[in-house]
Amino acid sequence: MNEPATSACSKTRNPFTGVEANAVGVRVDAISKKYDGVTVLKNVTFDVQPGEIFVMMGPSGSGKSVLLRQISGLEYPTSGTVTVDGMDPCLEETRYRVRIGLVFQAGALFNSLSVYDNLALYPREHRSGGEASIREKVMHALRILSLEDAARKFPSELSGGMKKRVSIARSLVMEPQLMLYDEPTSELDPVMSATISEIIATLKNEYSVTSLVVTHDRALALTIANRVGILMAGRLVTLGTADDLRSSTDPRIVDFLNPKIDIEHPRFKKLEAQEKDTS
Numbered sequence: 398m399n400e401p402a403t404s405a406c407s408k409t410r411n412p413f414t415g416v417e418a419n420a421v422g423v424r425v426d427a428i429s430k431k432y433d434g435v436t437v438l439k440n441v442t443f444d445v446q447p448g449e450i451f452v453m454m455g456p457s458g459s460g461k462s463v464l465l466r467q468i469s470g471l472e473y474p475t476s477g478t479v480t481v482d483g484m485d486p487c488l489e490e491t492r493y494r495v496r497i498g499l500v501f502q503a504g505a506l507f508n509s510l511s512v513y514d515n516l517a518l519y520p521r522e523h524r525s526g527g528e529a530s531i532r533e534k535v536m537h538a539l540r541i542l543s544l545e546d547a548a549r550k551f552p553s554e555l556s557g558g559m560k561k562r563v564s565i566a567r568s569l570v571m572e573p574q575l576m577l578y579d580e581p582t583s584e585l586d587p588v589m590s591a592t593i594s595e596i597i598a599t600l601k602n603e604y605s606v607t608s609l610v611v612t613h614d615r616a617l618a619l620t621i622a623n624r625v626g627i628l629m630a631g632r633l634v635t636l637g638t639a640d641d642l643r644s645s646t647d648p649r650i651v652d653f654l655n656p657k658i659d660i661e662h663p664r665f666k667k668l669e670a671q672e673k674d675t676s
């Protein structure tokens with residue numbers, strides 16, 4: 398496993414062409430997000446340095462996917478601002494200037510297209526090279542994710558973990574400067590999870606791709622992140638290095654990182670009692 402680097406880099410190098418570009422940073426400034434009067438993100442501020450791997454952890458429902466939607470330019474926050482390389486991510490102009498790869502929690506593949514065509518869609522639409530060079534890029538990305546044999550399959554023929562890997566491969570073909578990952582290792586076995594962690598670290602170490610990863614995966618967060626944030630009920634409750642987190646004495650963080658299985662918990666007793674009452 399690659400060691401997390403402590404300093405951020407200033408240039409990205411395209412993994413396919415070797416061409417250099419400036420690494421991009423993200424700034425999230427006091428954002429809040431409300432849906433139907435319910436506030437799900439509360440005054441969240443942090444930045445992701447160019448070339449950094451920033452991991453945001455947090456319990457289910459804490460607002461991680463909502464946060465990624467504000468950063469990827471899919472939605473505007475109710476208040477506060479997000480900038481990617483100093484620009485508004487919702488503007489089309491920003492998407493022309495910064496290549497942002499987004500790996501959705503559920504894959505978000507086009508079901509009517511084969512795996513190969515899902516990956517070839519972006520370079521075809523952006524006319525980046527002829528069909529032969531697109532084929533080379535697509536097959537290279539599929540090889541990195543151990544998916545060569547799935548090229549002709551359709552999403553309905555794939556397992557959940559394969560869909561996730563196709564979604565990552567599709568982002569790689571975009572030659573991203575910024576990668577946003579929503580639960581990249583959910584539904585993957587431990588070996589494939591470790592491979593995904595290595596891919597994220599390699600993109601950083603070799604190509605200075607900036608990465609923001611939201612995940613529950615403690616191993617992923619504590620091994621590859623430069624910095625880790627924890628979101629709870631829409632608030633950023635801590636931000637620091639993996640070592641800061643490991644040594645935290647904040648009971649919320651200790652409990653989140655070291656959950657205990659308690660089959661003696663009163664809620665199970667209540668259930669047993671209810672079952673007895675109804676039998």
Ligand SMILES: Nc1ncnc2c1ncn2[C@@H]1O[C@H](COP(=O)(O)OP(=O)(O)OP(=O)(O)O)[C@@H](O)[C@H]1O
Nearest residue numbers: 432433437455456457458459460461462463464502
């Ligand atoms: N479009 C929406 N409209 C209304 N409420 C929403 C919407 N999207 C998300 N929410 C609410 O925002 C909260 C945070 O959701 P989010 O999907 O960000 O959680 P999460 O941290 O990604 O959880 P998980 O780890 O389970 O993926 C939840 O209470 C959810 O119901």
Ligand SMILES: [Mg+2]
Nearest residue numbers: 461462502579
């Ligand atoms: Mg989510």
